Amino acid sequence: MSLLAADARAFVAAARKELRMWRRYPLFILGLLFWPIVLPATWVLMGQAYSGGGDARALAAFAERAGTTEFAGFVFVGYAMYMWLSNLLWGPGTALRQEQIRGSLEAVFLTPTSRLVALFAPPISHLPFSLLNFVTMGLTLWLVFGIVLPLGPVLEAMVVIAIGIPSMYAIGSLFAASVLRFGETGPIVQLVRGTFVLACGITFPLVMLPGWAQAGAALLPPTYIVADIRTVLFRGVGLGGIAIDLVLLLAFAGLITLLAVWVFRILETSARRRGTLGSY
Amino acid sequence: MGELLAELRAGLAIARKHVVTMTRYRVAMISMIFIPLYQGVIPAFLFGAAFAVGGRSLGLASSIGTDNLAGFIFLGGVVSGMIATAFWGMAMSLRNEQDAGTLEPSWLTPSTHETFVIGRAIGGSVLFLLTQIALFAIGMLFFGLRFDIGILRAIPAVLLALLSMVGVAYVLAALVLLLKEANFFIDATNYLFSIASGTAFPVTLLPGVFQPVALALPTTYAMDLLRHDAIGTRTLFDPVVEYVVLIALTAIAYPLGRWVFARADHVMRVRGTVAQY
Amino acid sequence: MTATAAEPAVDARGLVKVFERGRRTFWQRLRGEPDRRERFHAVDGIDLRVERGEIFGLLGPNGAGKTTTMKMLATLLIPTSGTISVLGIDVLARPRDVRARLGAMLSGERSLYWKLTARENLEYFAALYHVPPRQTRARIDDALTSVKLLDRADDYVERYSTGMRQRLALARALLPDPPLVILDEPTVGLDPQAARDLRARVRELRSQGRTVLLTTHYMEEADQLCDRVAIIDHGRIVALDTPGALKRTIRAEEVVRLEIGLADDGAAVLERLGRSATVARSERHNGTLAVTAHCASARDFVPAAFDAARSAGATIQHVEVVPVTLEDVFISLTGRALRE
Incomplete structure (x- = not known):
């Protein structure tokens, strides 16, 4: 039990260290405000160009494929997921690899703390940033594009996000574990994020694939997560209507966590056998 | 004359090294094509196609005068690729050398420091060209990309824009060599520059305050002329006027860029930051 | 061409470099607030004349202003005041002409492209140095041969050891076939064998008729390698001569290092020791007094030292008798050791 408590303390310390390191990069904070506004805003204006400034036939065609004519809201929800993935992959996802390069991973492994702490603690630190992203984007949608989301559906969307957290978290850990093998993390982040962007309906309706x-x-x-948030926000469907999805999400979380640990x-083990823990 | 020839050889050596180093990072090579595909072209195409009625982009046609969605998007990719080449390939790569420690030995050679920007412009343009060929091939194979033969008429506009972007790259190189944290600066300004040039949507859709910015960028006119000649979009102004403005902007941007770069070089030599950061 | 063989390789007069520490923000400038930045004199009035064909060393501790001086000579830094001419060419007026005749190795292994092979690195820099294409291959082979890397020329630099990278950086400095080579701390970070190797290469440069100006904080290196040495501290030259002449400025034949165990502050012992030798330096550390004394004969001084310690109630724990080195010259000039 005391070992578990010690590991828990180490876990908190590792997560806090991660947050403190971000504090050193003020421009990162600026980026946290810049991209969540500018990126989706661009796509909303693209939507205006593609819809001919709101041509009824074009909007109807979009609604048939996306389930809503509200393409601004549609884009913002997609980009909320994009930012979430970005934070997850760029930050904690590559933190482990950074530690490997700097040699501090070796130092962590010399302590009696469970090695899984190194794997699971950093992803915690992305949560505040992602929450900040959601708030910024919601405000932009309201103040810049005049779209007011009713409270009820917003609360339901928050439930979807909360249920989605464990599985996203597991993705972050799986990615972190995998990047230990690769030399360059930048392009790997791009490849992985790119796959998610293309596959998960971030900026276009899934039926287009x-x-x-x-x-x-x-x-x-x-x-x-993206589809369910859009459903509760723009189609007036309650949580009951997406219950199966939510159960699936929790199952995914468990599976991916196991995969990450494995x-x-x-x-x-292979790094310890080959002595590449501290090298790259 | 011999001096100029030696300088030209130095520029070509820089260009060659730029390309060779890039090819040594395999994943980076792939991502040069993959990033524009996944961040811009494919999602934009699928998003745009989601508004199509009976297979025709009616909305787009009423916005720009043609329903050639793939052409609109891939040509936007040409200009945004050119802009990215200037921001990352010409300017930021100098800063990367500063961080790595290889800028100092380069600055110790008798080659003029401008040659380092020019060499990168040549190397960057080669990579840009190869990337565009690959992207066009993908566009034609999978997205039904097609152009009018008139696209050839736009070549002077594209070349002028490239020249003016070298001028812009001088200014950017000057800034990134002096700024402490250059990455976010380049990332953000590159994106805004690209958007304000009309690569993703017509600049007429930009909020009013940004319109003058858009009209001050040489790439806005190159974008407009390129799309007009290749897929028959409506232009912002008379094409002749656009050419005149493009030439004028290039004539300003290039010498201005050189001057700013020379100033930054001087400041670095006073502060002693050629090898620092 | 204004350079003639009669002119010195380097002639610097009244060289000063002042750096400003901290930042003056845009708002402070706009409001016209007084400039409160701290000014730091990295180089504080250096006069230096390096003759052709010699190996000249700048010896001093870290932060003494050696690298700053080198960078000003190499045109990377603009001096706050003073004049420099290199091979008879004014560095400030014609920096590119200077760079064309100067081989410089400043930051060592970081200054190479690790993803290129040694030969590719040199081909690249040969173009930047304006080496004529017809001579490039021969020039590269010569440079690689002279640093003994020809057999590894086609390996990626990332597979090199630190010593090999340092030698490759030296080879690059030789590409323009320079009459003057400047080396900033050339052996820092090298193992003893690699350092010996590199010093041998530097001696060969002199035998080829080149002038070498190097900085170091290793006194043995300066002693063994240099024809003349300038000792530099706090941005000023405090002594300049041949290593032999510098060592003779210490009026002593031998140097005795003592470690004395004592209970008090040691003033009494030092006073007594001072009667039979010059105490160049003393440092108290955890109840031990470390003393460096210059004397005419250790045979006379050591027994006297034991007597002095005993009568002051202290005990001598360790005695070491060594010949005079440049370190002692530095200590006698500044009161500090080189590595402090």
Whole structure:
């Protein structure tokens, strides 16, 4: 029990260290405000160009595929997921790799703390940033595009997000474990994020994808989170209508966590055997 | 004359090294094509197609005068690729050398420091061209991309814009060599520059305050002329007027950029930051 | 061409470099607030004349102003005041002409492209140095041969050891076939064997008729390698001569280092020791007094030292008799050791 308590303390310390490091980069904070506004705003204006400034036939065609004519809201929800994924992959996802390069991973592994702490603590620190993103984007949608979201559906969307957190968190850990193997993290982040962007209906309705890609998308938790948030916000469907999705999300969380632990164990053992824990 | 020839060889060596180093990072090579595909082209195409009625982009046609969605998007990719080349390939890569420690030995050679921007402009343009060829091939194979033969008429506009972007790159290089945290600066300004040039949507849709900015950018006119010649979009102004403005802006941007760069070089030599950060 | 063989390789007069620490924000400038930045004199009035064909060393501790001086010579830094001419060319007026005749190795292994091979690195820099294309291959082979890297020329630099990278950086400095080579701390971070190797290469440069100006904070390096040495501290030259002449400025034949265990502040012992030798330096550390004394003969001084300690109630724990080194010259000039 005392060992568990010690690990828990180490866990908190590791997460706090991660947050403190971000504090050192003031421009990162500026980026937290800049991108969540500018990126989706661009896509809303693209939507205006594609819809001919709100041509009724074009909007009807969009609604048939996306379930809503509210393409600004549609885009903002998609980008909320994009920012969430970005925070997850750029920040904690690569933190482990950074520690490996700096050699501090070796130092962590020399302590009696469970090695899984190194894997699972950093992703915690992305949560405040992602929450800040959601708030910024909601405010932009309201103040810049005049779209007021009713309180009830917003609360339901928050429930969807809360249920989605464990599975997103597990994705962050799985990614972190995998990058220990790769030399360059930047391009890997781009590849992984790119796959999510294309597969999960971030900026376009999922039905636009070919059938095989839609089947692949069904295996990715962000697909469900994005679709369910849009459903409760713009289609007036309650949580009851998406209950199956929510159960699926929790199941995903468990599966991916196990996968992350397994991958991490394999890589850690091979790194210890080959002595590459501190090198790259 | 011999001096100029030696300087030209130095510029080509820089260009060659720029390309060779890039090819040594395999994943980076792939992402040069993949990033524009996943961040811009494919999602934009699918988003745009979601507004199509009976297979025709009626909305787009009423916005710009043609329903050639793929053409609109891929040509936007040409200009935004050119802008990214100037921001990242010409300017930021100098800063990366400063961080890595290789700028100092370069600055110790008798080559003029401007040559380092020019060499990158040449190397960056080669990579830009290869990327565009790959993207166009993908566009034609999978997205039904097609152009009028008139696209050839736009080549002077694209070349002028490229030249003016070298001028812009001088200014950017000057800034990133002096700024402490350059990454976010380049990332954000690159994006805004690209958007304000009309690569993603017509600049007429920009909020009023940004319109003058858009009209001050040479790439706005190159974008407009390129789309007009290649897919028959409506232009902002008379094409002749646009050419005149484009030439004028290039004539200003290039010498201004050189001057700012020379100033930054001087400041670095006073502060002693060639090897620092 | 204004350079002639008669002119010195380097002639610097009244060289000063002042750096400003901290920042003056845009608002402070706009409001016209007084400039409160701290000014730091990295180089504080240096006069330096390096003759052709010699190996000249700048010896001093870290932060003494050696690197700043080198960077001003190499045109990377603009001096606050003073004049420099390199091979008879004014550095401020014609920086590119200076760079064309100067081989410089400043920051060592970080200054190479690790993703390129040694040969690719040198091909690149040969173009930047304006080496004529017809001579490039021969020039690169010569440079690689002279640093003994020819057999590894086609390996990526990332696979090199630190010593090999340092040698490759030296090879790059030789590409323009420079009459003057400047080396900033060339052996820092090298293991003893690699450092010996590099010093041998530097001696060869002199035998090829080149002038070498180097900085170091290793006194053995300055002693073994240099024809003349300038000792630099706090941005000023405090002594300049051949290593032998510098050592002779210490009026002593031998240097005795003592460690004395004592209970008091040691003033009494020092006073007694001072009667039979010059105490160049003393430092108290955890009940031990470390003393460096210059004397005419250790045979006379050591027994006297034991007597002095005993009568002051202290005990001598360790005695070391060494010949005079440049370190002692530095200590006698500044009261501090080189590595402090």
